[in-house]
Amino acid sequence: MQQRAQTYWSPYLAGFGLGLVLLASILLLGNGLGASGGFAKVGLLAVNSVAPDHVQGLANAPSIMAGESFFMKDELVFVLIGVAIGGFFSAFSSGRVARRGVVERGPTTSRRRRLFMAIAGGLMMGLAARIARGCTSGQALTGGAMLSLGSWAFMFAVFAGGFGFAWFVRKQWQ
Amino acid sequence: MNFPLNAFHAIGLDATLLISLLIGVGFGFMLERGGFGSSKVLSGIFYARDWRVLKVMFTAIVTAMIGLYAAQGMGWVMMDQIAFRPTYLGGQVVGGLLLGIGFVTAGYCPGTSMVGLVSGKIDAAFVMLGILLGIGVFEEFFTTFVGLRDWGEMGRVSLSDWMGIPTGIVVLMVVAMALGAFALVGWLERQRQANLRPLRRWAGSGSAVAGAVLVAAVQFAGPGDARPMGPDPADASLSSTAITPQTLAAWMVEGDNGYLMIDLRSAVDAVEFPQAWVMAAVQLTDLRQRPDLPTDRVLLLVDASDDGSAREVADVLRDSGMDARALAGGAKAWHRDILEAEDGGPAARALRMMSSGKSPLLDGSAPPPVPKVKTPPPTRAKKKGGDCS
Numbered sequence: 116m117q118q119r120a121q122t123y124w125s126p127y128l129a130g131f132g133l134g135l136v137l138l139a140s141i142l143l144l145g146n147g148l149g150a151s152g153g154f155a156k157v158g159l160l161a162v163n164s165v166a167p168d169h170v171q172g173l174a175n176a177p178s179i180m181a182g183e184s185f186f187m188k189d190e191l192v193f194v195l196i197g198v199a200i201g202g203f204f205s206a207f208s209s210g211r212v213a214r215r216g217v218v219e220r221g222p223t224t225s226r227r228r229r230l231f232m233a234i235a236g237g238l239m240m241g242l243a244a245r246i247a248r249g250c251t252s253g254q255a256l257t258g259g260a261m262l263s264l265g266s267w268a269f270m271f272a273v274f275a276g277g278f279g280f281a282w283f284v285r286k287q288w289q
Numbered sequence: 290m291n292f293p294l295n296a297f298h299a300i301g302l303d304a305t306l307l308i309s310l311l312i313g314v315g316f317g318f319m320l321e322r323g324g325f326g327s328s329k330v331l332s333g334i335f336y337a338r339d340w341r342v343l344k345v346m347f348t349a350i351v352t353a354m355i356g357l358y359a360a361q362g363m364g365w366v367m368m369d370q371i372a373f374r375p376t377y378l379g380g381q382v383v384g385g386l387l388l389g390i391g392f393v394t395a396g397y398c399p400g401t402s403m404v405g406l407v408s409g410k411i412d413a414a415f416v417m418l419g420i421l422l423g424i425g426v427f428e429e430f431f432t433t434f435v436g437l438r439d440w441g442e443m444g445r446v447s448l449s450d451w452m453g454i455p456t457g458i459v460v461l462m463v464v465a466m467a468l469g470a471f472a473l474v475g476w477l478e479r480q481r482q483a484n485l486r487p488l489r490r491w492a493g494s495g496s497a498v499a500g501a502v503l504v505a506a507v508q509f510a511g512p513g514d515a516r517p518m519g520p521d522p523a524d525a526s527l528s529s530t531a532i533t534p535q536t537l538a539a540w541m542v543e544g545d546n547g548y549l550m551i552d553l554r555s556a557v558d559a560v561e562f563p564q565a566w567v568m569a570a571v572q573l574t575d576l577r578q579r580p581d582l583p584t585d586r587v588l589l590l591v592d593a594s595d596d597g598s599a600r601e602v603a604d605v606l607r608d609s610g611m612d613a614r615a616l617a618g619g620a621k622a623w624h625r626d627i628l629e630a631e632d633g634g635p636a637a638r639a640l641r642m643m644s645s646g647k648s649p650l651l652d653g654s655a656p657p658p659v660p661k662v663k664t665p666p667p668t669r670a671k672k673k674g675g676d677c678s
Contacts, residue, residue: 123330126344127471127493129323133345134352136315141357143308145293146372148316150400151420158421159428174431190309195403197313198320202404205321213409219328219396220412233328233412236395237402237419238426240388244399245427246438247384248377251398252316254385256346258374260353262459264446265376269385276389281335284394288332 122209137260144190147257151244153195155179221288232287291515292366317404319349326408328396335393340474347467355500358460362507367515373447379440395419457505464501468494530603531617532589534626539636542643548587553599554620561620561628562591588613594621 123129141147159179163170170176206212220229244250247269249258255273258266323345324330333339360366392398395416397405402420405413427434448463449456471494540548550565588611592599599615606613616623627637 123324123341124322125489126323126341127348129319130345130348131352133316133319133323134349134356136312136319137349137353138356139315140312141353141371142292142360142366143294144305144312145370147374148312148400150398150403151424154399154417154420155424155428158424161421162425173428175428175435179428190305193306193309194313194316197310197315198317198400198403199313199407200310201314201317201319202321202326203317203407204314205318206326206404206408209322211321211326211408216409216411218411229412230415233395233397233415234419234422236391236393237397237416237421238423239391239419240395240399240416241391241420241423241425242427242434243384243387243391243423244420245384245424246434247381247388248438249374250388250400251346251392252400254374254381256349256353259346259350260357261371261373262354262358262448262456262463263374263376264443264448264451265378265381266374267448268376268378269381269388272382272385273389273392276386277335277393278389279386280390281332281393285336287396288329288336 122211133256134260137256141257141260146190147253147261148194149191149249149253149257150195150198151241151250152253153189153191154241155245156189156192157195221286223289224287229287232284236284292360293370316400317407320401320404321408325401326404326410326413328405328410328412331398331401332393332396337477340478343470343474347470351464351467351497351500354460354463355497355504358456358504359500359507361514362457362504362511364512364515369514373445376443376446377439377441378443380438381441383437383440391423455508457508460504460508461501464497468497530607531600531615533617534623535634535636537589537616537623538627538634538640542636542639546586548589550589550591553590553592553602558593558620561623565591586612589616590614591616591623592619594619 124132137148156179159170159173159176203212218226218229220226240250244253247254249266249269251273254266255270259270320326324341325345330339330341334342357366361368388398395402397413397416399420402413402416406417447456447459448454449459452459454462550562552562552565552567553569554567588603588606590599590603590606590613592615595618599619603613603615618626627640630637
């Protein structure tokens with residue numbers, strides 16, 4: 116852990132770089148960063164490819180499918196693709212890609228338990244990101260930099276929820 | 290200089306997508322270098338084990354905030370064209386609490402799960418699957434959740450509006466808070482990790498403070514928001530009796546379905562607006578014969594010019610409780626100011642680009658001069674700021 120942490124950048128340097136990317140995104144595209152919106156678009160596109168009638172029936176689908184109808188040409192999707200490329204480049208060039216795949220977990224936690232926690236936590240976050248109109252990137256980072264009241268409330272709520280619930284799920288890291 | 294660049298699609302679709310991709314690359318790179326490809330690092334904050342999440346997040350927020358509000362103070366940014374995150378206090382607090390619970394359980398947040406996945410973390414793939422399922426649950430039961438999402442709507446409220454303090458001061462306060470938090474966590478982890486070297490620490494803190502002071506200075510002395518390039522559509526759209534051609538052009542560029550056009554000319558003359566209903570004025574004024582007339586959209590009446598009856602009909606319809614407005618100057622003004630105009634403002638340019646086949650339409654990227662949209666339209670609606678975008 117100690118040795119690996121050495122190879123990361125200083126959090127302040129990474130944060131500064133991230134801030135510049137965020138600033139560029141706000142000034143160039145007027146929108147800021149985001150992740151969960153891209154997930155929603157990809158998810159609905161996937162469902163739409165197998166069950167278009169079902170997607171048509173969803174009350175909120177039009178607002179997700181906005182613009183060039185059911186087209187992958189979407190900023191949010193492109194940002195997400197870019198995250199995959201940039202993340203991989205950074206991890207690969209620092210020798211941090213686990214080629215065979217790993218399940219990060221505490222020594223006493225089973226693989227199955229950790230994967231169950233991952234999917235359950237993910238489900239909760241997907242739902243929460245829709246309720247809050249954004250996730251840590253779209254609300255906390257972007258809205259935070261814009262000094263939006265609701266985004267700051269969101270950010271503190273995330274920390275509150277995380278710290279408050281941490282005790283209940285502590286075992287997966289032990 | 291006018292930011293954002295894509296206001297009213299001053300740059301095309303391909304350029305927007307390329308920029309989006311590059312921004313994504315930078316985003317993913319910085320997240321990974323910050324250590325966010327590992328759930329152990331990410332969850333560390335909630336056990337006071339590793340404070341990287343807090344350090345990276347606050348540094349990023351402070352950096353972007355200083356840049357944005359310095360540029361805005363200099364008069365380079367049209368703030369009304371930025372997708373400022375609107376406040377829905379109830380929805381965001383509840384959503385934030387749930388997201389925090391999900392975050393500590395999953396070990397990743399949505400953006401970082403992608404970074405984890407490309408770093409070969411199988412648990413990150415499961416997190417992504419869970420996120421897609423969660424979004425699916427929300428969309429399937431949209432009518433159940435929408436009330437919670439929209440709870441506590443306050444509109445575009447900044448911290449400065451809410452506290453009644455100038456933005457420059459708020460920026461200073463945020464920087465002070467961030468530096469205070471860094472000092473606190475530095476103190477908490479003193480036993481475990483070597484501190485930042487004093488020189489770096491002072492250089493970093495010093496530049497943040499200097500940046501904030503710069504923002505405060507330009508906020509007080511600078512010109513403020515950049516003016517929109519054409520006639521301001523936001524003002525015109527507020528008129529309850531008529532709208533300008535520029536406003537209509539902006540609505541069309543937006544793909545907004547919150548209005549219905551009714552062309553009072555004969556079907557032969559009405560060629561500019563293929564989407565409009567062609568209807569004689571007499572048919573319209575007796576509403577009992579028109580039970581299908583939507584009452585939740587703006588009815589936009591078009592005539593050949595202002596000499597026509599559009600304004601009168603709009604008056605009658607308004608008396609019956611409908612939101613009816615006339616297109617100022619009628620089709621004649623539409624031709625003169627938009628279709629055949631030299632410039633006509635950003636919306637007119639974008640519209641002409643669209644009609645010439647180069648579609649710059651991209652959801653969520655354009656700002657909203659919006660009429661009242663009470664129901665989600667069946668095909669295309671804009672979504673700006675509505676999602677984690």
